Amino acid sequence: MNKNILVIGSINYDLVVYTQRHPIPGETILGDRFQTFPGGKGANQAIAAARLGGHVQMVGKIGFDSFGKELSDNLNKNQVDISNVRKVKAPTGTAHITVDANGQNSIIVVPGANVTLTRQDMDALKETIQRTKLLVLQLEIPLEVVVHAIDIAYASGITILLNPAPATPIPIETLRKVTFLIPNESELALLSGIEINNFSDCRKAISHLQSLGCNQIILTRGEHGAYYFYQDNQIFAPPFDVPVVDTTAAGDAFIGGFVAAMAEDMDLHVALLRASAAGALAVTKAGAQTSLPTITELNDFLTKHKQEAKKN
Ligand code: RIB
Secondary structure (H helix, E strand, O other): OOOOEEEEOOOEEEEEEEOOOOOOOOOOOOOOEEEEEEEOHHHHHHHHHHHOOOOEEEEEEEEOOHHHHHHHHHHHHOOOEEEEEEEEOOOOEEEEEEEOOOOOEEEEEEOHHHHHOOHHHHHHOHHHHHHOOEEEEOOOOOHHHHHHHHHHHHHOOOEEEEOOOOOOOOOHHHHOOOOEEOOEHHHHHHHHOOOOOOHHHHHHHHHHHHHOOOOEEEEEOHHHOEEEEEOOEEEEEOOOOOOOOOOOOHHHHHHHHHHHHHHOOOOHHHHHHHHHHHHHHHHOOOOOHHHOOOHHHHHHHHHHHOOOOEEO
């Protein structure tokens, strides 16, 4: 089977505390419960796309520990090709997550094996990168690896999606090579250097990135929906009204939904609608990979909501 989506990124074991509120520095509070979930932005996006019909290959590193085994088993179980998920002598990446009563999270990632990915690994995967239709990247692996993978893909005209999370400064010459840049508001603020307090600030930040030569930008605004910007075009994907249990991996579900639709050459409006619905469904369940919708769940949800992305 032709794997037309290649995800290069992190694979983390998520250690999650559910609590009424986030503690302030120096404070100890009691949590309600503790759970573990397979996660990592890269692996989440790979599984999100695979569950929505994408043919996905994952590139990443895990340790020889039990966390690593559980994570690679889960990728495999979700039909993600793991032939380029390698084991290394480093602990598997972990994410230490706190989720409050409103479903809002804060996350500390200890990257572990994820940071052992190298530029040389990308050189060794040159043909795999050149053969894919869509390359998907985030920033939980070393930036120089992301930059190099983008250089290889760009030279071959591959469609590149970059989710600049967690927020990290990226060289502008790299951003210019990205086909779809998909930040949230805080990532947009960091990349543009413009403080964001409202949607007007978002527009300024987008215009600034466009003036620097960025291509298509999709801004995800959580409960306020998502916006696509390219030159003078703008498309709004309205949010869905759903009960919020846990926002972890909502952005990953959005990207998985978008990339799965793009892999099937769906219209951009439809791809944004499906991405938005996938993100909405993900917040209704606890955990990262446990919350990512299947294609049946997504289609049923869309039939029920009959909502369409509108062109502004
Ligand atoms: O985007 C959510 C993910 O961020 C979690 O699964 C966690 O592993 C962190 O990487």
